[in-house]
Structure formats: C-alpha cells, structure tokens
Amino acid sequence: MMRTFRFAVLTLAALTVATTAGAQEQDFSKVTIKVSRVSGNVYMLEGAGGNIAASIGDDGIVLVDDEFAPLAPKIAAALKSLNITDKPVRYIINTHYHFDHTGGNAPFAAEGSTVIAHDNVRTRLIAGGTTGNGGSVKMTNKPADRATLPVITFDHDVSVHLNGEDIRALHFPSGHTDGDAIIFFPKANVVHMGDDYVRYGFPFVDVDSGGSVEGIIKACESVIAKLPADVKVIPGHGQLSNLDEVREYVKMLKDTSAVIETALKAGKSMDQMKKEQLLAAWSKQYSGDFINADAYIETLYNSLSHSGHTPFVKHN
Numbered sequence: 001m002m003r004t005f006r007f008a009v010l011t012l013a014a015l016t017v018a019t020t021a022g023a024q025e026q027d028f029s030k031v032t033i034k035v036s037r038v039s040g041n042v043y044m045l046e047g048a049g050g051n052i053a054a055s056i057g058d059d060g061i062v063l064v065d066d067e068f069a070p071l072a073p074k075i076a077a078a079l080k081s082l083n084i085t086d087k088p089v090r091y092i093i094n095t096h097y098h099f100d101h102t103g104g105n106a107p108f109a110a111e112g113s114t115v116i117a118h119d120n121v122r123t124r125l126i127a128g129g130t131t132g133n134g135g136s137v138k139m140t141n142k143p144a145d146r147a148t149l150p151v152i153t154f155d156h157d158v159s160v161h162l163n164g165e166d167i168r169a170l171h172f173p174s175g176h177t178d179g180d181a182i183i184f185f186p187k188a189n190v191v192h193m194g195d196d197y198v199r200y201g202f203p204f205v206d207v208d209s210g211g212s213v214e215g216i217i218k219a220c221e222s223v224i225a226k227l228p229a230d231v232k233v234i235p236g237h238g239q240l241s242n243l244d245e246v247r248e249y250v251k252m253l254k255d256t257s258a259v260i261e262t263a264l265k266a267g268k269s270m271d272q273m274k275k276e277q278l279l280a281a282w283s284k285q286y287s288g289d290f291i292n293a294d295a296y297i298e299t300l301y302n303s304l305s306h307s308g309h310t311p312f313v314k315h316n
Helices: 002-015 020-024 069-081 105-110 119-127 213-226 243-265 270-275 280-286 293-305
Strands: 034-039 042-046 052-057 060-064 089-093 114-118 129-132 138-141 152-154 157-162 165-171 181-185 190-192 232-234
Touching: 034 069, 034 232, 042 069, 052 069, 052 165, 052 181, 060 157, 069 105, 089 105, 089 157, 105 114, 114 119, 114 165, 119 152, 152 157, 181 213, 213 243, 213 293, 232 243, 243 270, 243 280, 243 293, 270 293, 280 293
Parallel strands: 060 089, 089 114, 114 152, 190 232
Antiparallel strands: 034 042, 042 052, 052 060, 129 138, 157 165, 165 181, 181 190
C-alpha cells in the first residue's frame, strides 16, 4: 500500500510546508487533477498536494483544501468539466495551514471565494516560522501574503449550509497541527480528515506547530465514534478510505507510542531508540521516503516527552 503513494510522498516531502515562493518554483505543468465521485454531491480531487473534497450543486461549490496556487486553474477546470453547476467556488475550508492544503487560497479568493479556517491557521500563516517534527524533519515558512489568509475563522466549529448539505468543520486541538479541522458531510456520509489521517505511512506530525501523536489519536477515535460504519473517509493524502482502515492506523499509532513511551520511562535516549530499531515491527509497512522509522521515533519522542513542542503564541 505505501509504495503506491511514492509520487505523492515525494511531493509532500518537498512541498508540505513550502513557502508560496518555493511552491512557485516547482513544475506543476505535468500534474493532472483526478476527480472521482465519493457519495451524493461530494467529490474527491487528487493532484500534487493534499486531497480536496468538493460539494457541488445548484448553490455553488464548497472546497475543502486547495493544494498549490499554480494548480488553481487546473482544479477549476476539473470542476467545470463535471457539468454539474455553472456556479462558482463560493467557500473554501482549510483543514490546517500547510501550503500543500492552502496554496490555492489566493487565486480562488481573487475569483470571489471566501476562505474559512480555524483561528490558528490564520495566525500561523501570518507568522510564518518553523514547521517540523522537533528533529530531522524541519522546514521554514515565510509569512503568507494577505491574499492567502482565511477571512472567516472559528474557535471550535463552523457550519456551511449549501447544496442541501450541513457541512461542519470541527476543530481537533494538537493533532497534525494546533489548527486542525475535520470536515463532515452528514447527508453524503463523507468525512475529510485532513492530515490527521494519511495513507503514506508513518505520519508527519508538526510538533513545532503544536501537533502531537496523542492529539491525532484522540481526533481519529472521536471521528470513529461519531460516524456510521459505512462512512466514506477522505484522507489528507492517499486513496479514499473507510473506518476500518482508520482503526488500523490508530492501532499503529497507539502501539508505536506505547513502545517509545516504555523506552522513555526506562531512561533511553532518542539515539538509543534508533540504534535498537524499536519500530522495526512496523517499518516494512509504514516506513517511507518522507517519514522513515528514525524520523517517526523522533516524532514520538518529541511528542510524548514534549521536548520538541513549541508553545502557541497568538499573533495579531
């Protein structure tokens, strides 16, 4: 399963938290946007960044995430090719602040779309700074330009009532980042989980932006408890999924956390954990080009010990 997403992972590794300028340097000319119907009026779009969900109907279009700025024309063309509505993209909901999910904000906003996100998404886009797992995975973001910023923000949740659907964005703190939102489409029986659930292997957890493995586990378990067994799950990256696969993912997170927590209590250093290959039992299935076993040990070590956590500082 993990090797299927090699291209997506390599793109993510290079661009997950690229600055706008950095994204513009990439060659997006050969990227195609794949569109597939998930359920009801909800579609999934796959390109070079995070997966996009689209509610499409007579009231217009609501997007969840929008990949990179250079891909906005291709995304718009893919939506138009469905011949479902001639109405514009009215709203965009960002699942978190990383530029492979928010890069298209500016071009869509220029066409009249309203961008919605959690308070911390706007704050971190304004501030820029370091993104990383508290260890070897570390990248620097420049402050985003004003056009990229969400213009409507929320603390706990917000709903958009369009196309006969009560689309709800619900904040889950300290997961992939401190500004995560999971998006529910109850009528269509679809959920977009952002990068709290990914299918490229061991997850990238942005510990430097208030993320934690514990928070991801809580978010996933909450979603599992809220939704019917046959819900369609759109992950932040990777193919369309379901709750059984989310449960498998959560089990991996819990089991690997338990191993590292035991080692922490025994006083072992991060280097000792790597040398002892404590995650060898999971490496074959989950270790990838982006987050390998050693990088994930760093993530767990920093997340569980909080040694790599950067406290959130509110910016005006």
